Amino acid sequence: xxxxxxxxxxxxxxxxxxxxxxxxxxxxxxxxxxxxxxxxxxxxxxxxxxxxxxxxxxxxxxxxxxxxxxxxxxxxxxxxxxxxxxxxxxxxxxxxxxxxxxxxxxxxxxxxxxxxxxxxxxxxxxxxxxxxxxxxxxxxxxxxxxxxxxxxxxxxxxxxxxxxxxxxxxxxxxxxxxxxxxxxxxxxxxxxxxxxxxxxxxxxxxxxxxxxxxxxxxxxxxxxxxxxxxxxxxxxxxxxxxxxxxxxxxxxxxxxxxxxxxxxxxxxxxxxxxxxxxxxxxxxxxxxxxxxxxxxxxxxxxxxxxxxxxxxxxxxxxxxxxxxxxxxxxxxxxxxxxxxxxxxxxxxxxxxxxxxxxx
Amino acid sequence: xxxxxxxxxxxxxxxxxxxxxxxxxxxxxxxxxxxxxxxxxxxxxxxxxxxxxxxxxxxxxxxxxxxxxxxxxxxxxxxxxxxxxxxxxxxxxxxxxxxxxxxxxxxxxxxxxxxxxxxxxxxxxxxxxxxxxxxxxxxxxxxxxxxxxxxxxxxxxxxxxxxxxxxxxxxxxxxxxxxxxxxxxxxxxxxxxxxxxxxxxxxxxxxxxxxxxxxxxxxxxxxxxxxxxxxxxxxxxxxxxxxxxxxxxxxxxxxxxxxxxxxxxxx
Amino acid sequence: xxxxxxxxxxxxxxxxxxxxxxxxxxxxxxxxxxxxxxxxxxxxxxxxxxxxxxxxxxxxxxxxxxxxxxxxxxxxxxxxxxxxxxxxxxxxxxxxxxxxxxxxxxxxxxxxxxxxxxxxxxxxxxxxxxxxxxxxxxxxxxxxxxxxxxxxxxxxxxxxxxxxxxxxxxxxxxxxxxxxxxxxxxxxxxxxxxxxxxxxxxxxxxxxxxxxxxxxxxxxxxxxxxxxxxxxxxxxxxxxxxxxxxxxxxxxxxxxxxxxxxxxxxxxxxxxxxxxxxxxxxxxxxxx
Numbered sequence: 001x002x003x004x005x006x007x008x009x010x011x012x013x014x015x016x017x018x019x020x021x022x023x024x025x026x027x028x029x030x031x032x033x034x035x036x037x038x039x040x041x042x043x044x045x046x047x048x049x050x051x052x053x054x055x056x057x058x059x060x061x062x063x064x065x066x067x068x069x070x071x072x073x074x075x076x077x078x079x080x081x082x083x084x085x086x087x088x089x090x091x092x093x094x095x096x097x098x099x100x101x102x103x104x105x106x107x108x109x110x111x112x113x114x115x116x117x118x119x120x121x122x123x124x125x126x127x128x129x130x131x132x133x134x135x136x137x138x139x140x141x142x143x144x145x146x147x148x149x150x151x152x153x154x155x156x157x158x159x160x161x162x163x164x165x166x167x168x169x170x171x172x173x174x175x176x177x178x179x180x181x182x183x184x185x186x187x188x189x190x191x192x193x194x195x196x197x198x199x200x201x202x203x204x205x206x207x208x209x210x211x212x213x214x215x216x217x218x219x220x221x222x223x224x225x226x227x228x229x230x231x232x233x234x235x236x237x238x239x240x241x242x243x244x245x246x247x248x249x250x251x252x253x254x255x256x257x258x259x260x261x262x263x264x265x266x267x268x269x270x271x272x273x274x275x276x277x278x279x280x281x282x283x284x285x286x287x288x289x290x291x292x293x294x295x296x297x298x299x300x301x302x303x304x305x306x307x308x309x310x311x312x313x314x315x316x317x318x319x320x321x322x323x324x325x326x327x328x329x330x331x332x333x334x335x336x337x338x339x340x341x342x343x344x345x346x347x348x349x350x351x352x353x354x355x356x357x358x359x
Numbered sequence: 360x361x362x363x364x365x366x367x368x369x370x371x372x373x374x375x376x377x378x379x380x381x382x383x384x385x386x387x388x389x390x391x392x393x394x395x396x397x398x399x400x401x402x403x404x405x406x407x408x409x410x411x412x413x414x415x416x417x418x419x420x421x422x423x424x425x426x427x428x429x430x431x432x433x434x435x436x437x438x439x440x441x442x443x444x445x446x447x448x449x450x451x452x453x454x455x456x457x458x459x460x461x462x463x464x465x466x467x468x469x470x471x472x473x474x475x476x477x478x479x480x481x482x483x484x485x486x487x488x489x490x491x492x493x494x495x496x497x498x499x500x501x502x503x504x505x506x507x508x509x510x511x512x513x514x515x516x517x518x519x520x521x522x523x524x525x526x527x528x529x530x531x532x533x534x535x536x537x538x539x540x541x542x543x544x545x546x547x548x549x550x551x552x553x554x555x556x557x558x559x560x561x562x563x564x565x566x567x568x569x570x571x572x573x574x575x576x577x578x579x580x581x582x583x584x585x586x587x588x589x590x591x592x593x594x595x596x597x598x599x600x601x602x603x604x605x606x607x608x609x610x611x612x613x614x615x616x617x618x619x620x621x622x623x624x625x626x
Numbered sequence: 627x628x629x630x631x632x633x634x635x636x637x638x639x640x641x642x643x644x645x646x647x648x649x650x651x652x653x654x655x656x657x658x659x660x661x662x663x664x665x666x667x668x669x670x671x672x673x674x675x676x677x678x679x680x681x682x683x684x685x686x687x688x689x690x691x692x693x694x695x696x697x698x699x700x701x702x703x704x705x706x707x708x709x710x711x712x713x714x715x716x717x718x719x720x721x722x723x724x725x726x727x728x729x730x731x732x733x734x735x736x737x738x739x740x741x742x743x744x745x746x747x748x749x750x751x752x753x754x755x756x757x758x759x760x761x762x763x764x765x766x767x768x769x770x771x772x773x774x775x776x777x778x779x780x781x782x783x784x785x786x787x788x789x790x791x792x793x794x795x796x797x798x799x800x801x802x803x804x805x806x807x808x809x810x811x812x813x814x815x816x817x818x819x820x821x822x823x824x825x826x827x828x829x830x831x832x833x834x835x836x837x838x839x840x841x842x843x844x845x846x847x848x849x850x851x852x853x854x855x856x857x858x859x860x861x862x863x864x865x866x867x868x869x870x871x872x873x874x875x876x877x878x879x880x881x882x883x884x885x886x887x888x889x890x891x892x893x894x895x896x897x898x899x900x901x902x903x904x905x906x907x908x909x910x911x912x913x914x
Contacts, residue, residue, distance in 0.1 A: 058811050079817040087808040093826045104826075108817035152816060365717040372714050372795075373731050376788065379750040380734070382757045386749055398760055440642040447639035452630040459640065466651050468897050470849035472870035473890040476877040477654030500650035503643055563741045563852045564870075568878070578739045596749060599742040606737025607730075614730050 002069030002160060004032040004055065004193065009064035011050055017062070024050045025061070026217040032161070032195065037187050039208035040197045043240070047217040048197045052163050055195065056083045068160050079108075084153025085163040089170060090145030094138040098129055101137050102151045109156075123151045126186060142170045143179060150183075154190060161193035168203065180206060201241050213237050229285070230344065231268075235351045238283050244311060246283045248348065249319050258282055258347060261316050263296045266342035273349035281348045286311065286322040288341035291331075295339035303331050314338070380603065386596035394592050409597035419598065422577030425491065426560070427605070429574065432495035434555040437502040438510075438548060445510035446536070450522070463504040474500070475568045482569055493569045494576070498562060502555040509554060513547025514540075546616055553613045560606065577602060661887030679888035689889060691864065692872040699868060700847045703786045707843060708836070710787070711794025715802055716824060718795075729799070732792040744856025747785045751857075771858060775865035778858050782866050785853060790846070794839045801835035802828060837908050841901055848897055869893055 011025040020026070024047045032038055040048045053059040054066060057078035066074045073081055093101050102120045124130045127147045132140065137148060146167055153162050164183075168176050184207065187194050196207050204211050205225040213221045213228065213236070220234040221227075232238035238246030251258045251265065256272055258265045258280075265282060273280060298314040298321060312323040312331055323338060325331055347354040386394060387409055388402040397403075413419040447453070448460055478497050479488070487493040521543065525535040541548070567579040581598050662679055683689050718728055735743070753759040753770045758781075762769040771777040809827050818826070851870035854860065860867035860875075867875075873893065877886035 053811075056811075056815060058814065078811075078814045083815060085811065085815050087812060089806060089808055091806075091808050091812040093830075095826060095830045104818070105816040108819065108822065149812070152812075366719070368717045369714050369728055372791070373728070376731065376735055376792070378757065379746050379788065382750045383746045394755060398755055400757075436646075440646055443639040444643040447636035450630060451633040451636035453632065453634050453636040456636070459644070463643070463647060465898060466647060468845050468901055469651070469894055470851075470870055470873075470890075470897065472849065472851050472873045472877075473658065473894055474650075474654050475874060476883075476886060477657040478650075479878075480657065481653055496646070496650060499646055503647055507643060557737055560737065561739045563739060564874070578741045581741065581745060592749060592755075595745055599745050602739050602742045603734070603737075607734060610730050610733045610737060614726050614733075 003034045005067035006030045007065045011061045028219045038195045039204035039211045041204040042214035046214040057081045082160045086149045086167045088166045092137040099133045143175045164196040248283045267345045269355040273354045277349040284340045284345045286324040288344040289323040292339040295337040387600045409593045422580035426576040429491040429494040430559040433498045433559040437506045437555045441506035448511045449514035467504045489573045491574045497565045498559045506551040509551045513544045658887045661883040679884040683888045696869045707791045715798035740852035741856045744853040797835045797839040801832035805831045
């Protein structure tokens with residue numbers, strides 16, 4: 001087991017990529033530390049499956065290196081990378097029994113039978129597959145099949161990482177959380193690096209210690225779920241994570257002070273964008289907007305009750321501001337005034353955050 | 360077999376497939392003298408005489424027209440009647456549906472030779488002997504079951520919500536069927552038509568039995584030539600070569616559907 | 627899966643098919659059944675004969691001989707075409723421009739009229755002026771399919787392999803193309819050998835199409851008529867007289883309606899029963 005390093009990684013499915021859109025991955029440097037639980041989060045088509053296939057070796061990147069520990073494995077075929085992968089649709093060998101399915105990767109590597117047997121039983125126990133060990137894999141339910149796919153990955157004690165490509169897509173909703181907590185438990189037991197691809201933020205947040213958010217072939221942020229929530233590095237992260245997403249509002253600068261709708265705004269960071277950006281915005285999550293007597297005037301157009309809190313939809317000129325209001329506070333349609341919590345208000349220039357680190 | 364030499368097997372197979380076809384073409388461009396007098400791998404005295412004969416002699420070229428006529432009629436009839444039936448099988452359950460489907464398929468298992476004599480008598484009785492329609496109807500017995508089966512497969516792949524939405528929008532059954540449903544399964548219709556064309560074009564026993572003069576298929580004209588005028592091999596080869604063309608055309612147009620059509624969504 | 631509605635009006639939709647197929651299948655079949663139980667002396671005068679023709683046919687050496695030839699022929703071509711077709715499909719490119727080229731060229735024999743196939747092989751195999759015949763003879767093999775039963779059999783079988791292996795290839799290829807990419811990825815990661823991929827992924831996934839291929843090839847080869855008729859005329863002697871050729875001789879050649887009717891029914895039943903048995907046996911596994 002070792003950490004995984006991706007250096008200057010770029011990939012295109014075309015032979016001669018020329019335009020920016022030709023790249024499925026537009027260049028990234030990431031380090032995945034040994035034993036971490038990661039989620040790769042992003043909408044479909046953002047390049048997350050491409051990235052996963054590069055790590056497992058099914059794809060060779062057009063540019064950049066893949067390192068496992070100190071070893072450069074960029075051109076190493078998947079079977080020699082000690083990687084396990086669980087796919088979106090369960091892959092089982094129909095004609096084999098569950099036992100043979102689990103033993104298959106070991107047999108292919110010439111492990112003697114007497115070492116295979118205890119290993120298969122151990123994994124079967126871990127995944128609650130003991131009772132069906134001798135039945136044919138073909139007739140099983142989708143979740144059992146997906147467990148077998150996972151088991152074939154876990155069976156090898158030397159795996160560098162286990163990769164999951166949206167593994168719960170075909171699982172019934174009520175079984176999803178069982179399997180998810182099983183995964184968490186296995187991660188604790190086995191301790192190998194796990195990378196979990198998904199487009200579902202809840203899945204990503206509950207599974208991972210570190211979430212990697214991808215957008216249009218780029219990694220826009222790597223961070224803990226709390227970091228992603230409190231300090232999105234890109235407006236895309238703000239939109240994509242959280243429900244409802246972050247309010248992103250246009251602003252202009254008047255002698256270094258950001259202003260919105262004629263009011264000056266206080267922000268978490270004092271750094272200011274350099275000149276030359278075409279789009280200047282500030283972002284604040286609906287959780288950090290509140291009503292106050294002498295704030296920015298808005299028009300409340302709609303109030304949605306969603307249980308423990310209400311989502312209040314307001315307009316300030318053309319801009320739309322959503323506010324989360326806890327239960328019990330009274331809200332009525334019509335005029336109101338709001339303020340933003342300065343500690344959670346960030347400036348974005350062309351989508352990227354303007355903060356201490358970048359200045 | 361290693362990955363590198365994998366292509367050898369299909370390549371060898373294609374060469375094997377092409378050899379007899381090449382020989383047929385080779386013969387068709389030779390004179391009778393060259394054919395009978397010597398063994399040559401390509402025509403020494405290249406001639407188009409055989410083809411000229413076919414295109415100028417009405418017994419020959421009418422054979423092509425007759426064949427294409429009954430193949431066309433058969434394909435049209437088979438697909439037209441199979442469409443609503445396939446829809447019924449794919450969407451509804453009704454009394455005896457499974458038995459009916461099975462019975463239809465059993466007809467595909469009937470040897471044409473079994474039907475040759477009764478067909479001859481039946482169609483003579485109803486006055487259809489030696490007409491295009493007789494051959495088209497006879498071939499329909501084998502093509503309709505196949506067309507129903509293929510179309511049913513494609514239709515089952517179309518979600519039922521499509522029908523329901525259309526009915527809610529106030530479409531009548533036939534208007535929905537023609538305006539919305541048929542365009543949705545057009546690929547399936549192409550595949551079904553391809554199979555109907557294929558069987559009707561290649562079958563000879565029934566086509567020959569049911570015709571004498573008026574609707575004689577090209578294939579039968581060839582058989583007669585072979586037996587009556589002795590060894591006109593060049594002419595025979597030219598006629599044979601020409602029968603390959605319609606098939607080649609059809610395959611070229613449906614090449615992207617061939618694999619899918621065989622899969623029928625049932626695999 | 628969607629649940630089908632029960633709707634008896636669906637019968638109106640299937641009615642045209644039923645009428646057409648019934649006209650074409652039921653009336654002729656009844657005619658055949660009629661013949662098979664009666665004796666005729668021409669002039670449309672018939673006498674009831676019961677099962678006499680069936681007994682006669684079942685005891686006739688001629689029928690037994692052509693049935694044996696038929697079974698032998700069908701077994702041989704199935705044993706060659708199915709494995710050969712699968713092997714070709716497995717070694718074909720899976721994507722890229724060559725796929726279309728392969729498919730189009732391979733499908734070509736399927737669309738050539740059957741008698742042209744016969745005529746083509748006739749010309750191709752002639753001992754003096756055919757490429758195959760000349761080649762074999764110049765290798766010192768005494769080959770003449772018009773005189774020699776073994777040569778005739780060899781040619782008829784080679785012709786059928788030429789004509790129909792492509793059907794197996796196309797079906798097997800369709801089965802292969804429907805295997806999701808993930809299976810190959812998983813196998814790579816599991817370190818499966820190329821042979822293990824064939825054995826544990828490709829063959830099991832092809833099972834259903836192969837059953838269809840087997841049934842189609844069984845039925846069609848059992849009904850074969852035109853190609854061997856044009857090539858050898860059933861000869862030399864009766865060496866390549868298969869069931870259909872024999873039946874047409876009896877029915878349209880000798881006009882022996884009774885025996886022809888009986889042969890027809892027995893023939894049809896053999897095909898139906900074999901298909902049904904094979905299908906039930908192979909699909910029983912699936913249900914488990």
